Amino acid sequence: MLKTMLGVIDATTYHHDLEELISHRTLAALPIGGRYRLIDFVLSNMVNSGIGSVAIFPKYQYRSLMDHLGSGKNWDLDRKRDGLFFFPASITDGDSEGIGSFNQFAANMDYFYRSKQEYALVANCFTVFNMDFNPVLIRHLTSGCDITEITNNGASLEVYLIKKSLLIDLILTRDITGYTCMKDVMLDHNHEYKICHYEYNGYAEKISSISNYFEVSRDILNAETWKQLFIKERPIFTKVKDEPPTRYTSTGEVKNSMIANGCIIEGDIENSIISRAVKIGKGSRLKNCIIMQKCSIGDNCVLENVILDKDVTVGNDTVMTGSKNTPFVVRKGTVQGALMNS
Known part of the structure; x- marks a missing residue:
């Protein structure tokens, strides 16, 4: 079961309330916690959940993100089969109102066709959390869900588990259905898909403004928050740099x-x-x-x-x-x- 999920990280989001910090870098590459970048959390969660193929879809100012991730070696994703993939979107592409732009996915359909995984985990790049996605897959399978949305305190974390064949179908029929992203599917009550929700009870915060970035950074200094984010069995990986001790x-x-x-x-x-x-x-x-x-x-x-x-x-x-x-x-x-x- 560990090898049945495909990781898809949407790194195209631009929060204007963070402009002072992301005018020269993508949101996914925003530093946090002294030595990490925002994308380290969801990417490490995927790797720790046994996901060995991850596609990243960046858009704005992504040079620092590519420099940070490199070949994916620090996440054990520099491999001959599967591994880490970048699919930059054109700046002229229209912005989507939610995570997982079907137009951007459509430009890289070969990736979805060639991957052997049966399910896709579509996630944002800006949530600070440490989560094992395997229980989500188990619940998804046992409940017969078409799409499972991960929530925290009842609010969407904008992380979705979906069968890859259904994701491909949503991409190919987007002009007919009018769906532009996963959020559109979730908000439409007229379709016949079975929508499920998986409540994550640990610490999880989405970074969307300077004030909540500052608040989450203060949270990290709290011992209880630290214990929920930095778990020995599920480490948060990041780029290793050779620096002398402080x-x-x-x-x-x-x-x-x-x-x-x-x-x-x-x-x-x-x-x-x-x-x-x-x-x-x-x-x-x-x-x-x-x-x-x-x-x-x-x-x-x-x-x-x-x-x-x-x-x-x-x-x-x-x-x-x-x-x-x-x-x-x-x-x-x-x-x-x-x-x-x-």
Whole structure:
């Protein structure tokens, strides 16, 4: 049974409320948790569920996503048969209102025809969760369902299990039925398909705005949330980078924070997530912050409720504050503070 599912990840979504963080990268490649990208969660869930063939359908700014995933080696998907596939959509293609654009699938029908798996798991790229999909397949088979939608607290996670032959039929008949994606099928009460729902009771949050990205990042620092997301038996895989260990000096103190490799920490950090190769200067104080890769923060800075995208430089004595609902966001490569006038 473990080899009967095909993975299909829709990475075409663009949330305008996240524009400050995804104007130069696809949503699937948005960093989270210090060393992960959003797509790592659903992709790892698929691999841990025994899915050995995964197709990714990106659209916007997907170079960083392809660089992150590479051949799929870190997910054990660099194989002669099956493995990891990319099917980029044209920017001129119309946007779908839901996950799983049938028009985009139609442009790559050979993938569906050639795959030997009997069922397809169609999923979004922006949900933070750790789930075994095999119980969903078992329920789907025993209940005689045509489509099973995974829910959490009664709300759709926009993850669907469907027989591949039915998915192909929906793609081929889209001009007749008017269905553009899986959501259209779910909302139509006039068809004769048997729709089932599988309630997932673990932690699951969809990233759709700056505020809920900030909230989910804070959740990850909570021990109970951590235990639900990072499970020894079902690890979340990511791109492995060779970085030296982080160096902590006697001038700094760290409380309830996640610090990735390759950093130099000379200041105080509390309730924050620090990505790889970040430098934090002496006398600086960070609280409730997300600092992405290769940022440099000078001496005697105060940052609270701040998100720094990659490669941001913050000059000495800079003060930046936001709120928990509206964090202060600094775009990639920006120079802030005293260095701006030097």
